[in-house]
Amino acid sequence: MAKEKAAVVGLGYVGIPLSALLASKGYDVIAVDVLDGKVDDVNAGRLPLKGHEPGLGKLLSKVVKSGSLRATTSYADLRDRTAIFICVDTPIDANNCPDNSRLEDALRGVGMNLRKGAMVVVESTLAPGTMLGTAAPTLARESGLELGKGFKLAHCPERVMPGRLLYNITHYDRVVGAHDKTTAKRAMAIYSKITRGKLHPTDLVTAEIVKTAENAYRDVQIAFANEVALISEKLGADAYEVRRLVNTCPFRDMHLPGAGVGGHCLPKDPWLLAQSGMAANPKLIPTARAVNDSMPFHMLDLAHEAARAAGKAVEDSVVVVMGASFLQDSGDTRNSPSVPVAESLAGSRELRVHDPFVQEIAGVTVAHDVQSALAGADLAIFMVAHREYQQLTPGKIKKLMRTPVVVDGRNLFSAEKMHRAGVTYRGIGKRIIS
Ligand SMILES: NC(=O)c1ccc[n+]([C@@H]2O[C@H](COP(=O)([O-])OP(=O)(O)OC[C@H]3O[C@@H](n4cnc5c(N)ncnc54)[C@H](O)[C@@H]3O)[C@@H](O)[C@H]2O)c1
Numbered sequence: 001m002a003k004e005k006a007a008v009v010g011l012g013y014v015g016i017p018l019s020a021l022l023a024s025k026g027y028d029v030i031a032v033d034v035l036d037g038k039v040d041d042v043n044a045g046r047l048p049l050k051g052h053e054p055g056l057g058k059l060l061s062k063v064v065k066s067g068s069l070r071a072t073t074s075y076a077d078l079r080d081r082t083a084i085f086i087c088v089d090t091p092i093d094a095n096n097c098p099d100n101s102r103l104e105d106a107l108r109g110v111g112m113n114l115r116k117g118a119m120v121v122v123e124s125t126l127a128p129g130t131m132l133g134t135a136a137p138t139l140a141r142e143s144g145l146e147l148g149k150g151f152k153l154a155h156c157p158e159r160v161m162p163g164r165l166l167y168n169i170t171h172y173d174r175v176v177g178a179h180d181k182t183t184a185k186r187a188m189a190i191y192s193k194i195t196r197g198k199l200h201p202t203d204l205v206t207a208e209i210v211k212t213a214e215n216a217y218r219d220v221q222i223a224f225a226n227e228v229a230l231i232s233e234k235l236g237a238d239a240y241e242v243r244r245l246v247n248t249c250p251f252r253d254m255h256l257p258g259a260g261v262g263g264h265c266l267p268k269d270p271w272l273l274a275q276s277g278m279a280a281n282p283k284l285i286p287t288a289r290a291v292n293d294s295m296p297f298h299m300l301d302l303a304h305e306a307a308r309a310a311g312k313a314v315e316d317s318v319v320v321v322m323g324a325s326f327l328q329d330s331g332d333t334r335n336s337p338s339v340p341v342a343e344s345l346a347g348s349r350e351l352r353v354h355d356p357f358v359q360e361i362a363g364v365t366v367a368h369d370v371q372s373a374l375a376g377a378d379l380a381i382f383m384v385a386h387r388e389y390q391q392l393t394p395g396k397i398k399k400l401m402r403t404p405v406v407v408d409g410r411n412l413f414s415a416e417k418m419h420r421a422g423v424t425y426r427g428i429g430k431r432i433i434s
Pocket residue numbers: 009010011012013014015032033034035038087088089090102103105106109123124125126157158159160161162264265
């Protein structure tokens with residue numbers, strides 16, 4: 001078969017590295033997005049993502065310069081494409097139900113311009129049942145082609161993570177769900193060029209369940225760690241020491257607790273799975289979501305308690321939220337646990353938010369200098385383990401702050417060292433030292 005002419009729809013955390021990698025492996029790639037700004041950035045060889053993304057900026061500018069990748073807002077440009085990868089965002093709505101509006105728009109745009117024999121691969125994460133229930137009929141209706149004979153369909157959910165986009169795509173195994181065996185082979189021929197990981201062919205609905213289950217599994221594991229952290233705090237133990245010792249037992253892999261779970265994926269993928277499986281009355285997955293969603297509010301409880309212990313009220317304090325993104329060294333603020341924390345602290349005497357990569361959250365302009373963010377503050381709430389925060393010492397914090405009170409949601413500091421330095425310290429899963 002002649003070399004596929006590739007297209008990528010959706011220029012985000014998934015679509016950008018995929019486009020750049022395909023182009024770097026000799027494919028001619030057209031990328032489509034609805035946002036002019038992203039299309040302009042990509043065509044100028046500029047990476048429209050914030051945070052550390054090793055290697056990606058360079059790769060993007062190289063493939064754009066060489067002419068193997070170009071971006072557009074026009075779906076009509078896809079008419080000669082033979083392999084089209086859909087990477088649009090697939091969020092949930094206010095009732096935790098799948099919001100497929102962007103996916104359906106993308107499917108319509110692709111369907112209207114689909115040539116006979118083309119293969120459509122959906123990389124977006126989907127509520128199980130969406131490939132055959134929505135993708136196949138939409139593409140068939142819009143193109144006038146029949147699934148199987150007229151066009152081919154595959155689902156190869158992505159496993160990237162901000163901060164490791166290129167690494168994950170090029171190293172991780174991939175599950176390749178396909179409508180038939182020949183399509184699986186055809187999709188795998190392309191993926192084998194971009195990953196050294198193994199490729200696992202399967203059917204469409206299995207691939208959908210695998211992706212949502214792997215994230216739901218992680219969410220449940222984090223919720224378990226969070227619950228053990230809450231219990232440890234009440235019993236005066238250190239949850240990190242508990243975890244270390246639990247993991248000395250073979251076949252245990254207890255996760256880290258923390259200030260909350262964010263990002264585009266983990267807070268919604270468990271719901272995509274649970275909502276598709278409502279007939280099975282899932283209980284564990286929704287409960288884990290509730291536990292993880294409660295963690296930012298637990299941070300606030302710790303903040304009030306710590307301020308009281310230092311003889312202050314949060315309302316009268318200069319408060320600084322350290323970290324606005326959902327993940328260390330990333331600028332991704334989607335579903336960030338820092339948002340409910342900052343919103344709840346709006347009534348404090350002064351609210352500051354610091355993050356090296358973010359401009360604004362919850363209506364607050366974000367500061368970029370750590371020292372001035374902490375200077376003169378009465379309460380610092382560490383929500384994210386950014387590299388810069390890992391370099392702070394208890395002594396430095398004590399010196400900078402007016403009332404040295406720290407709440408640590410990411411195990412950045414030792415409770416003992418903070419106490420010795422004269423900082424009032426509370427942390428998720430931490431023992432109180434007084
Ligand atoms: N971000 C991650 O780390 C990650 C990891 C694994 C899987 N996923 C999944 O991959 C999918 C994409 O996630 P993302 O983080 O890249 O999202 P994103 O929001 O960063 O990017 C999506 C892009 O799609 C564009 N878009 C929306 N509707 C469009 C349309 N009709 N036509 C063309 N472009 C359109 C948006 O403008 C945006 O640029 C989601 O289903 C997500 O769950 C994401």
